[in-house]
Amino acid sequence: MIIDLEVPTGKAGIVPEAPEKWEPPDYTMKQIYDAIPSHCFQPNTLLSLGYVLRDFAxxxxxxxxxxxIPSLPFPYLRQVAWFTYAFVQGLVFTGLWELAHECGHGALSKSKTFNYNTGLIIHSFLLVPFHSWRFTHAQHHKSTNNLDRDIAxxxxxxxxxxxxxxxxSKAWEMVEDTPIVALTTLFxxxxxxWPIYMAINNFAIERMAAAPWWKRSHFYLGGDGPNFKPENTKDVLVSDIGIVLAATGLWxxxxxxxxxxxxxxxxxxxxxxxxxxxxxxxxxxTDVSIPYYPTKTWSFLRGAASTVDRDFGFxxxxxxxxxxETHVLHHHSSRIPxxxxxxxxxxxxGVMGKHYQSDMKTPYLWAFWKNYTQCKFxxxxxxxxxIYFFSKNE
Known part of the structure; x- marks a missing residue:
């Protein structure tokens, strides 16, 4: 099936930026798994632990x-030093966050105990309810780029x-797309x-928006909300305890x-x-090059292919x-460390061929700004x- 993407330009100057022709992927998940070297599916627990300890170090x-820093002689030098520290430490925190993410997928070890305990410790340190996030993140992987069911x-x-x-209002229409307003909103x-999403799931899709905010929360223990089943209550409670302990430590x-x-x-x-x-x-x-599907045309493979690899250097x-750099792979097989x-x-x-999507040339933060300001609907x-693609507001 080839989709012709010639869409007429409307009054607002909306023009598509997607490829001129779109062919939904026709490879199979068996081909994907057959192509990946078998050792890639065998996590090394000691190596994984080494990376965790390295990042905490x-x-x-x-x-x-x-x-x-307080002993530096000049006030401006101290300010620069604190900014540099916060930026670099924030990068390290993010690396730890990603290791906990790997734990949530069971990718750092064959041992569920290692994955869950390590993920719980790291995410609690970063004020993320590990198991609650793990459940909703699994929903994202099960419905990637599904317009009806995805949550990311x-x-x-x-x-x-x-x-x-x-x-x-007319006044807002006049200024909402100006760079200064967009930058302020983005800031x-x-x-x-992120913490608001954890607390009240304010980005909820329609099926979740019908529930009150406290039932959408990643901290909700009731088991009758849209995110968690009654059998998840124990894990959600463990996650909540982790956050309480971390908050107590901060206090x-x-x-x-x-x-x-x-x-x-x-x-x-x-x-x-x-x-x-x-x-x-x-x-x-989020990118003009990838498609989005309602449930009737979505499949797991189509969703996995509708992701983008990018480059952020060292x-x-x-x-x-x-x-x-390897997120497309991650959505095809999330248990690879x-x-x-x-x-x-x-x-x-090699299996995906032309269906593989990446942008390794656009500077990372410029790509973020461009997509944030252009990918509206x-x-x-x-x-x-x-089959849907983003349109660009020229």
């Missing part, structure tokens, strides 16, 4: 180095976008969107060292981590553990095709 070394950066349909925009989004640190010191050493790096997690997830699943490969992901990704590219590119 980075956290400790950076924290100890930061204790010397699900794009709006054109009609929904138009209906929402119709409620805006606050990156600052608070004790505030009382012992002072709120501002805790903010300098932990709070600002934590905010950087929130930014990177949102940025990474957004760019993995930071992406070594601090973020390749999560950005990150230290085998590059090798497995090369094998998968998706349109059906051929009538009755039930």
């Amino acid at each position: 980075f956290v400790l070394v950076l924290g100890l180095a930061a204790t010397q 950066f699900v794009p709006r349909m054109k009609e929904d976008f138009d209906n929402e925009r119709a409620t805006h 606050f989004h990156q600052l608070i969107a 004790a640190a505030v009382n012992w060292f002072g709120a501002w010191n805790v903010m300098l050493f932990y709070g600002f790096p934590y905010l950087w981590t929130n930014h990177w997690i949102l940025t990474i997830t957004f760019l993995q699943h 930071i992406g490969r070594h601090l973020f553990h390749g999560a950005i 990150f230290y085998y992901a590059a090798e497995a990704s090369d094998a998968v590219k 998706v349109v059906e590119t051929e009538k009755s095709s039930n």
Whole structure:
């Protein structure tokens, strides 16, 4: 089936940026698994533990180095040093977050005990309810780019976008797309969107939006909400206890060292981590080159192919553990540990051929800004095709 993507330009200057022809993938998951070297499916627990300990050692070394910042002689130098510390520590925190993500998929060890305990410790340290996140993240993997069921950066349909925009005031319409307004909105989004998503799931798709916010929360123990089943209650409770213990530790640190010191050493790096997690997830699943499907035309393989690999240089490969560069592979087989992901990704590219999507040339943060400002809604590119692509507002 070949989809012709010639869409007429409307009054608002909406033009598609998708490929001129789109052929849904026709390879099979068996071909994918057959192509990946067998050792890539065999995690090394000691090696995985070594990476976890390495990243915690980075956290400790950076924290100890930061204790010397107050002794720097010039105020501006101290400010630069604190900013640098927060930025670099935020990168290390994000790498730890990605290791916990691997644990959530059972990828760091054959031992469920190792994966779950390690993931719980790391994510609790970063104020993420590990098991609760694990359950909702599994839903994302089971429904990637499904417009009806996915829960990660699900794009709006054109009609929904138009209906929402119709409620805006004329004054807001005049300024909402200006760079300064977009940048300000983006700043606050990156600052608070992740913890709000954890607390109330404010990005809920329609089936979840029908439930009150407390039942959508990643901390909800009832078992009758849209995210968790009654048999998940024990794991959700364990996650909540992990967060309570971490919050108690932070409160004790505030009382012992002072709120501002805790903010300098932990709070600002934590905010950087929130930014990177949102940025990474957004760019993995938002691009004019990838299709989105309603349930009637979606399949697991189509969803897995509708992801994007990008390049973030040394930071992406070594601090973020390749999560950005090998995400297409990750959606085809999420149990492959990150230290085998590059090798497995090369094998998968050979099977996917032209269906493999990547952008290794656009600078990472520029790609983020471009997609954030341009990817507003998706349109059906051929009538009755039930395949959607982002349109660009010129």
